[in-house]
Amino acid sequence: MTFDYKALQDGLRRTGYIADDDLAMALALAVGLKRPLLLEGEAGVGKTAVAKALAAALATRLIRLQCYEGLDANATLYEWNYQRQLLAIRTHEREQRSADEIERHIFSADYLLRRPLLEAISQPVPPVLLIDEIDRADEEFEAFLLEILSDFQVTIPELGTLQAQSIPYVVLTSNGTRELSDALRRRCLYSYLDFPDEAKELAILRARLPGIEQHLAEQIVRFVQLLRREELEKKPGIAETLDWASALIGLDVRALDGDAAALQASLVCLLKTEADLKAVPREVAARLVGKVA
Numbered sequence: 001m002t003f004d005y006k007a008l009q010d011g012l013r014r015t016g017y018i019a020d021d022d023l024a025m026a027l028a029l030a031v032g033l034k035r036p037l038l039l040e041g042e043a044g045v046g047k048t049a050v051a052k053a054l055a056a057a058l059a060t061r062l063i064r065l066q067c068y069e070g071l072d073a074n075a076t077l078y079e080w081n082y083q084r085q086l087l088a089i090r091t092h093e094r095e096q097r098s099a100d101e102i103e104r105h106i107f108s109a110d111y112l113l114r115r116p117l118l119e120a121i122s123q124p125v126p127p128v129l130l131i132d133e134i135d136r137a138d139e140e141f142e143a144f145l146l147e148i149l150s151d152f153q154v155t156i157p158e159l160g161t162l163q164a165q166s167i168p169y170v171v172l173t174s175n176g177t178r179e180l181s182d183a184l185r186r187r188c189l190y191s192y193l194d195f196p197d198e199a200k201e202l203a204i205l206r207a208r209l210p211g212i213e214q215h216l217a218e219q220i221v222r223f224v225q226l227l228r229r230e231e232l233e234k235k236p237g238i239a240e241t242l243d244w245a246s247a248l249i250g251l252d253v254r255a256l257d258g259d260a261a262a263l264q265a266s267l268v269c270l271l272k273t274e275a276d277l278k279a280v281p282r283e284v285a286a287r288l289v290g291k292v293a
Contacts, residue, residue, distance in 0.1 A: 003028040003032045004028065005029075006024070008024055009024035011057035012027075017052075017057075019050070022191065023050070023191055026189055030189050034167045036149055036170035037190070038184070039192075040175075041194060042175065042176075042235065043175050044234075044236065045196075045238065046237070046239075047193055048130065048132055050173075051171040054128050054169065061125070062127065063119055063128070065117065065132065066133065067132060067134050067135075068136050071136075073141070075115060076118075077117050077118045078113060078115055080113065081113050084111055112156075117148055121162070121166070121167075124165050126168050129168040129169065130171050133174065134180065135174040139181065143181075143183075146183055149170060152167055195235065196238065197225075201221045201224070202221045204241075208242050209246065212249060213254065216255060219256045224241050226291060232276045232280075233273045234271075234273055234276060240270050244269040248263075253266075256292060256293060264285055
């Protein structure tokens, strides 16, 4: 078994995602070994984008499960389409079918609403299953998830046990809001994503916005890199950098030391809390621009 991480790295680059060698290797191993990959890092470093890019690079479907507090098995596996079942019951009663016949009919796959986990293992071609922000879910759900990731089968009382048609490529993300269990970590491969350095962020910007002028792109990246060193509640992520660059292009800003008013107004793309907006008044922005101009 060989793991051509360079080929996968090239495939990710064609989708616009710039992955370093460590991440590309982790993804290649996860795909080759059919093992879940746990991605940790601060919000905004591009963890969710990894799964989206992987699905695009593999030309397969992306199925996303967004985790939250109180998430339970029913919300992630399946539920019955009660409205359709009720209509079918009324129709069959008019046709004077027996209760057993009606029950067999309405508790069939035709009336099953597949939620992300069941949907993922029901695909004939392996999809990318993104389990986003697993740290937001409860420990009880984490234990349930371990069972699914171990067996890749689901038991539905009315239908029996449904085996996976294919094993999905699983990517889990965590922002570190709570500690994950050792059992989950043992089940997964692991990679930590940090904010990109200047060279990588510039490459990402150029890949996503190929028409941007080189000088402006370099100024944007240097400014954001410096901004992350300020005392902020929420450091701007890669998505914010891309949004800001698009905004500046739309405002016809050719250089950051040009229109100070437009620059200051555009910082709403980077700063997402009231405290952070107040922490970067015009004089602070001017100081940062002075270092990148």
